[in-house]
Amino acid sequence: MLDPRALRTFLAVCKEGTISGAARRLNISQPSVSVAITQLERSLGAQLFDRSRTGIKLTEEGAALQRRAEAMDALLRDAETEVRLAKDGVLGPLRIGGTPGALVSLLPGALKRLEERYTSFSIHVLERPDSELAEMLRRNEIELAFVTTGLEEPPDDMDEEGFASDPFALIVGKLNDRLPAHMSLKQAESLRWILPEARGGFRRQVDALFASAEVAIPRDVLRCDSLLTTKAIIRDGQRVTILPRGVVAAEVSIGVLRAITLKEASFDRRIGVRRLRGGKLSLLAKALLDALPHP
Numbered sequence: 001m002l003d004p005r006a007l008r009t010f011l012a013v014c015k016e017g018t019i020s021g022a023a024r025r026l027n028i029s030q031p032s033v034s035v036a037i038t039q040l041e042r043s044l045g046a047q048l049f050d051r052s053r054t055g056i057k058l059t060e061e062g063a064a065l066q067r068r069a070e071a072m073d074a075l076l077r078d079a080e081t082e083v084r085l086a087k088d089g090v091l092g093p094l095r096i097g098g099t100p101g102a103l104v105s106l107l108p109g110a111l112k113r114l115e116e117r118y119t120s121f122s123i124h125v126l127e128r129p130d131s132e133l134a135e136m137l138r139r140n141e142i143e144l145a146f147v148t149t150g151l152e153e154p155p156d157d158m159d160e161e162g163f164a165s166d167p168f169a170l171i172v173g174k175l176n177d178r179l180p181a182h183m184s185l186k187q188a189e190s191l192r193w194i195l196p197e198a199r200g201g202f203r204r205q206v207d208a209l210f211a212s213a214e215v216a217i218p219r220d221v222l223r224c225d226s227l228l229t230t231k232a233i234i235r236d237g238q239r240v241t242i243l244p245r246g247v248v249a250a251e252v253s254i255g256v257l258r259a260i261t262l263k264e265a266s267f268d269r270r271i272g273v274r275r276l277r278g279g280k281l282s283l284l285a286k287a288l289l290d291a292l293p294h295p
Contacts, residue, residue: 002043004076007069009036010048014066018055067138074140082282085122092122094284097133098146100227101202102271105166105246106146106292113291121284129225130200134158137276143285148201149272162272163292166244168209169259173235176258184263185213192239194230197223205269206242213264231257244269 012022013033023030041048048062058066081093098107103125114121126142133145134155147160154160170188172179195217196203210217222239224230231248233239235256242262251257273289275281281289 002040004072006036006040007065007072009033010040010065011069011073013037013049013056014058014062014069071138071140078140081122088120090120090122091118091287092282092284093124094122094144094282094288095124095126095142096144096146096288097126097128097136097142099130099133099148099200099202100127100225101244101247101269102146102148103127104227105244105271106163106273109293110288110291114288117291118287121287123284123288129198130202131198133274137274143275143279143282144288145274147272147274148205148269149274150270151201151204154274157277158274159277160272160274161289162270163294164246164272165268165270166246167268168205168242168262169245169248170240170262171234171243171248172240172258172260173237173256175238176240179260182261182263185210185215188240189215189218191218191220193218193221194224194233194239194241195221196225198225202269209242209262209264 009022009026012025013019016022016025019030019033019037023033026033037048044061044065046061047059048065049056050059078093085092096107107125111123126136128136130147133142133147136142137145137158149160149162170179170183176191195206207217222233224233227247230241230243231251234241235251245252245259248257248259252259273292275285
């Protein structure tokens, strides 16, 4: 059985990059850090760091342990916080991550239903690109990841569940009132565009729309991954974008944005949740999943 204190000492060395830095971080002596690392290596039968005059760096075995140690550290922090919150009658904490569009589409309605069932709960929401969410799940930095689904098989160590679909539309502001209610991408290719930059699930679906319409990606394009910024640029200017209708439902309802039906939008964007396979979900995570719309 590994000593959690030794693992935390190991993590401090990983974060600081030096024995002396870890000692300052933990407020203990350098020899104490060195002894802890040596004992940890001996108990594992593996060298965790390569040491040289220029410093230390993780070995492959050390990198593998780092991932597990980070997950353990997150679990211990959550345990401490959960006990403290429970004393005050608060459920949680639950940390979730997701891409901006997936969070906007799924989370508000789920939280509304959750608030009808529970008086107090603690949830932390982190917006991240697809490329970061899988590792955050593995390190227990988040328990659930809200993502675009159905594009490809999830990683072997993760389960994926779809909860909703949403048709794509051409989104425009008031300066584009002249545009008709229905358009093809071919008709829109000469417009000024704003499109996602990150090469995640949403970017692949948008690119697939252009490909299925046999239309080249526009040259006059501003790349932006911030949903809030994208909406503001479309609202106040002449650029257009492609977004799921549900993502802009509030702005469309008050007339600051307009959703134009795309003739080539033959498939809907699908959104759902990923989580680590085999992991035991917290009570609040289960409650949040139950509050999501089930197809």
